[in-house]
Amino acid sequence: MDTLTQNIQTIPLNHYIILCAIIFAIGVTGVLIRRNAIVIFMSVELMLNAVNLLLTVFSAYRGDATGQVFVFFIMALAAAEVAVGLSIIVMIYRNTNSLDINVLNRLKH
Amino acid sequence: MVNNYIWLIPVLPLIGFLINGVGRNSLSKGLIGFVGSAVVFASFCISVAAFLQVSKTGGFTVDLFDWIKVGSLRVPFSFLVDQLSSIMLLIITGVGFLIHVYSTGYMHDDAGFGKFFSYLNLFVFFMLLLVMGSNYVVMFIGWEGVGLCSYLLIGFWYSNPSYADAAKKAFVMNRIGDLGFLIGIFVIFNAFGSVAYLDVFHKAESLHSGNSTVLLITILLFIGATGKSAQIPLFTWLPDAMAGPTPVSALIHAATMVTAGVYMIARSNILFTLAPITMHIIAVIGLMTLVLAALIAITQTDIKKVLAYSTVSQLGYMFLGLGVGAYTGAFFHVLTHAFFKALLFLGAGSVIHAVSGEQDMRNMGGLRGKLPVTFATMLIGTIAIAGIPPFAGFFSKDEILAHVYAHNPVLWVIGVLGAMLTSFYMFRMMFLTFWGKFRGTHEQEHHLHESPSSITIPLIVLAILSVVGGFINVPEIMGGGHWLQNFLAPVFKASTALQRGETIETSSSTEWALMGVSVVGAIIALIWAYGKYISKGQLPVADTEERPAFTSLSYNKFYIDEIYDNLIRKPLDALSVFFYKIVDLLGIDGFVNGLGKGSMEASKDLRLLQSGNVGFYIFMMVIGIIAVLVYNIFRF
Numbered sequence: 011m012d013t014l015t016q017n018i019q020t021i022p023l024n025h026y027i028i029l030c031a032i033i034f035a036i037g038v039t040g041v042l043i044r045r046n047a048i049v050i051f052m053s054v055e056l057m058l059n060a061v062n063l064l065l066t067v068f069s070a071y072r073g074d075a076t077g078q079v080f081v082f083f084i085m086a087l088a089a090a091e092v093a094v095g096l097s098i099i100v101m102i103y104r105n106t107n108s109l110d111i112n113v114l115n116r117l118k119h
Numbered sequence: 120m121v122n123n124y125i126w127l128i129p130v131l132p133l134i135g136f137l138i139n140g141v142g143r144n145s146l147s148k149g150l151i152g153f154v155g156s157a158v159v160f161a162s163f164c165i166s167v168a169a170f171l172q173v174s175k176t177g178g179f180t181v182d183l184f185d186w187i188k189v190g191s192l193r194v195p196f197s198f199l200v201d202q203l204s205s206i207m208l209l210i211i212t213g214v215g216f217l218i219h220v221y222s223t224g225y226m227h228d229d230a231g232f233g234k235f236f237s238y239l240n241l242f243v244f245f246m247l248l249l250v251m252g253s254n255y256v257v258m259f260i261g262w263e264g265v266g267l268c269s270y271l272l273i274g275f276w277y278s279n280p281s282y283a284d285a286a287k288k289a290f291v292m293n294r295i296g297d298l299g300f301l302i303g304i305f306v307i308f309n310a311f312g313s314v315a316y317l318d319v320f321h322k323a324e325s326l327h328s329g330n331s332t333v334l335l336i337t338i339l340l341f342i343g344a345t346g347k348s349a350q351i352p353l354f355t356w357l358p359d360a361m362a363g364p365t366p367v368s369a370l371i372h373a374a375t376m377v378t379a380g381v382y383m384i385a386r387s388n389i390l391f392t393l394a395p396i397t398m399h400i401i402a403v404i405g406l407m408t409l410v411l412a413a414l415i416a417i418t419q420t421d422i423k424k425v426l427a428y429s430t431v432s433q434l435g436y437m438f439l440g441l442g443v444g445a446y447t448g449a450f451f452h453v454l455t456h457a458f459f460k461a462l463l464f465l466g467a468g469s470v471i472h473a474v475s476g477e478q479d480m481r482n483m484g485g486l487r488g489k490l491p492v493t494f495a496t497m498l499i500g501t502i503a504i505a506g507i508p509p510f511a512g513f514f515s516k517d518e519i520l521a522h523v524y525a526h527n528p529v530l531w532v533i534g535v536l537g538a539m540l541t542s543f544y545m546f547r548m549m550f551l552t553f554w555g556k557f558r559g560t561h562e563q564e565h566h567l568h569e570s571p572s573s574i575t576i577p578l579i580v581l582a583i584l585s586v587v588g589g590f591i592n593v594p595e596i597m598g599g600g601h602w603l604q605n606f607l608a609p610v611f612k613a614s615t616a617l618q619r620g621e622t623i624e625t626s627s628s629t630e631w632a633l634m635g636v637s638v639v640g641a642i643i644a645l646i647w648a649y650g651k652y653i654s655k656g657q658l659p660v661a662d663t664e665e666r667p668a669f670t671s672l673s674y675n676k677f678y679i680d681e682i683y684d685n686l687i688r689k690p691l692d693a694l695s696v697f698f699y700k701i702v703d704l705l706g707i708d709g710f711v712n713g714l715g716k717g718s719m720e721a722s723k724d725l726r727l728l729q730s731g732n733v734g735f736y737i738f739m740m741v742i743g744i745i746a747v748l749v750y751n752i753f754r755f
Contacts, residue, residue: 041737050737111733 018070026067033060047099047109058088121168125181125198128165128208129247131158135240143233152223155236159219159243163212170205177609178202180253180317187256191312199253199316203450203610207250207382210457214374215243217577221465222366224573225472229364235275239370242268246375250382254315255304258383262300262347265376266293272371273363285362292356296346300383303339310336320389324613328393337390337397340383348380348434351408355680358427365468368423372430373461378453381437385610388446392614402442402526406533409435411677413540417547418673420659421478422467425548429504430460432541436519439534444618445522446611447604451592452519454603455511458588459503462581466497469570469578470552474563480548481659482563484555489567492575494553496582501549503585505542505641508634514589517634521594524633535637542644550652551659558658596627 033056040053062081069077099109106113135158139151146154173179178201187194200208219239226235245268249261267290274286304314310332311319326333344350349357357377361368371377384391384401391397409432416428433456440449471478473490487494503510506517516538524531557564569575593599608615651657660666666674675681 038741042734042741045734114731114733 015070015073018067023067023071027064030060030064030067033057033063045110045112047102047111050111051095051099055088055092058084121165121172122179122181124165125169125200125251126183128162128169128212129244129251131162131165132240132244132247134158136237136244139233139237139240143231143237146233148227148232151233151236152219155240156216156219156223158240159212159216162243162247163209163216166205166208166212169200170209173200173202173205174606178205192308192314194254194256194314196257197253198251198257200251201610202607203382203385204250206450206454206607207378208247210378210454211243211246211250211374214457214461214581215239215246215370217580218366218370218374218461218465221369221468221574221577222364224571225366225468226364231275235272235364238268238271238275239366242272242370242375246379249379253317254313255307255319256314258386259300259304262343262379262383263297265347265379266290266297269293269360269371269376272367273360275363275367279362282362285356285359289356289360292353293346296343296353299339299341299346300343303336303343306332306336306339316386320387320613323389323393326393328617329395330393333390334394334396337387337394338400340387340390341397341401344380344384344438345404346380347383348377348438349408349431350380350404350434350438351411354408354412354431355676355683357431358424358676361421361423361427365423365464365471368427369461369464369468372427372464373457377430377434378457381434381441381449381453384438384441385446385450388611388614389617391441392444392617398442398444400442401438402523402530405435405438405440405442406530406537407435408432409439409537410533410540413537413544414673415676416544417540418659418670419544420480420674422470422480422483422548422552423464423478425480425544426460426463426467429463429541429545430456432537433460433504435537436516436534439523439530440519443519443522443526443530444614445519446614447592447607448515448518448522450607451603452515454591455503455515455585455588458511458581458584459500462496462500462578462585463504465574465578465581466493466500469493469574470497472570472574473567474559475566477559477563480551481661482559483552483557485553485557486567487553490553490569492569492578496575496578497553498549499582499585501545503589505545505645506538506637507542507641507645508638509586509589511585511588513638514592514594517637518592518594520637521630521633524629531633535640538637539640539644542641543648546645546648547652550648554653555656594630596630 037053037055037057037060040056041050044050044053062084065077065081065084069075069081102114103109135155138154139146142151178199180197180199182195182197184196185193186196219236222235222239226232229235242265245261245264247261249258249265252258252261270286270290273289274283277283277286307319308314311322313319313322323333346353357372360371363371391401412428412431412435416425416432419425419428433452437449437452437456440446440452470483470486470490470493473486473493474483477483499510503512506513508514520531520534520538523534557567590599592601592603595601672678
């Protein structure tokens with residue numbers, strides 16, 4: 011555990027933060043510009059994992075295991091969320107024969 | 120020496136079960152029958168060796184391995200082979216072997232031949248486990264196992280829905296009893312800190328008679344016994360168990376299953392002796408069962424039903440014996456009953472085989488000449504069960520009745536009346552089946568034939584045992600040595616010591632008189648049956664005709680099934696319907712659906728505010744998050 015922490019600390023903290031910010035930004039962009047529901051879903055996961063990585067890094071730098079424990083909870087939660095999200099997508103596809111989110115405006119009418 | 124091979128006794132039938140179970144479709148019928156019978160015969164041989172060892176050096180325990188070890192609970196998987204269990208082993212494997220041999224002939228044309236033998240082997244395995252276990256937990260495995268096997272075998276012809284129902288009924292009835300037994304085991308562990316017989320009985324010896332914990336334990340164990348051994352109120356499954364093939368009836372009724380309750384009480388005799396209240400309950404329940412079942416048996420027309428109710432009635436005798444503390448007598452009756460009841464069932468099977476599956480005695484008659492071996496052996500069985508000397512049933516029934524008389528003469532009078540009924544319905548069955556003219560169809564008459572030797576040889580062996588089986592416990596006044604009683608004395612030692620002084624010794628002249636009365640009673644009943652069914656040639660009336668009130672009551676089994684149906688099943692059904700229709704459909708479903716409908720209604724107008732463009736939503740969300748971030752950063 012200790013050697014692992016030291017290994018992580020050989021790379022400056024800023025590098026990690028920048029990497030996470032980039033991944034997060036990719037996720038946000040993906041969500042904003044894509045129209046395929048599955049790709050949007052993947053982008054959301056990307057954002058989630060960017061945050062996870064950041065939590066782990068801070069946890070390692072500060073020597074506090076709480077952050078890593080938190081990551082486990084997020085992972086468990088994400089697994090549940092994926093199950094729900096994917097089933098919603100399946101239902102969308104069955105109802106509209108398309109994964110384009112712009113088609114989903116029928117509630118309005 | 121033989122101790123090292125004791126584990127083979129139950130394991131051999133288990134191997135037979137595995138071979139027959141796996142190869143039920145691929146092996147030939149001859150091989151399946153041979154394997155099934157041979158493993159039981161091998162067990163029988165080892166049981167004989169174990170019996171000889173026990174009679175030389177006394178009982179011994181064989182530890183196999185530690186099965187459960189949690190905290191203070193330690194349950195070793197070990198076998199106790201003593202006087203009681205060694206005799207049970209001989210009965211189970213010996214009579215069981217004969218039934219296996221018989222089945223090779225009886226089931227020969229059945230499509231499920233291999234399945235049948237694998238079930239039979241499994242049944243014997245669990246029964247051996249039940250008897251050999253050295254603690255209550257191992258006994259309970261066997262106890263549950265025979266329950267399962269009886270379910271499988273009673274429902275063997277499961278494509279007939281009423282047979283499948285009978286199997287379910289047997290299973291459910293047994294489960295009720297099993298629950299009592301299980302709770303009893305918990306209380307035993309709680310009270311004595313152990314479930315091993317020797318520990319429990321050793322600790323129990325220091326308790327006082329009438330101890331309330333022991334009372335609770337014995338009541339619970341007795342509830343367990345009423346399920347397995349078919350006593351009031353749980354006896355109704357046994358007559359329905361006739362749905363199974365006839366060898367199964369013989370196995371369940373004679374060698375295994377129903378004797379389990381008697382064995383369990385005889386095994387726990389010290390606990391029961393310490394609880395006089397339970398003993399009274401057992402005696403009264405036994406007596407009620409024996410009279411009720413006998414009254415039902417006298418009007419039944421199905422040959423197997425008569426025998427089934429006679430089993431319930433004979434079990435009543437055993438429990439009556441247990442209830443008055445005549446453990447040896449009750450166990451003696453288990454032994455002799457195993458011989459003559461197996462004989463009678465197998466004989467009935469032979470009759471049914473001969474008349475092409477007919478079971479109604481109204482369509483039989485005059486089979487004496489066509490089935491000479493079956494007739495002769497069944498006659499021996501009937502005389503034995505009716506209690507006419509010197510056949511086996513006389514000695515065991517008399518042993519019980521003598522103790523009952525010493526205990527309470529009123530119970531004895533009812534017991535003797537029950538014995539008269541036994542004699543009456545058994546000879547009624549014989550007369551209707553074998554005397555008179557054949558009343559079936561011409562086709563059946565044309566097919567009448569004596570059964571093959573695989574069926575008749577077990578009958579002959581059992582008939583010999585039914586004749587001589589009683590001589591192992593001839594009372595002193597008849598010049599006998601009470602061999603069984605002396606042999607079993609170590610098992611019942613503590614109880615005998617407690618009972619000393621309680622029972623009044625009957626003088627030998629009284630004992631002779633008691634025997635005389637019961638024998639004369641049995642013979643009067645025999646003559647009465649002869650007069651009714653042969654001299655006057657009466658027949659039970661057809662189902663469509665009117666019966667006198669009492670006959671009708673008896674023919675319909677005192678409506679006990681209907682009473683249970685109305686008292687227990689219907690209220691339960693109504694309760695289920697209430698929970699389903701009101702609580703589930705209206706209450707729970709209504710609440711959940713109401714929530715959904717409520718939010719639909721509430722949002723009906725609000726939804727028009729939305730554009731429905733998901734991309735725009737996400738964009739606005741990101742803008743919002745950025746705005747919150749910016750606010751948070753520049754606020755300070």
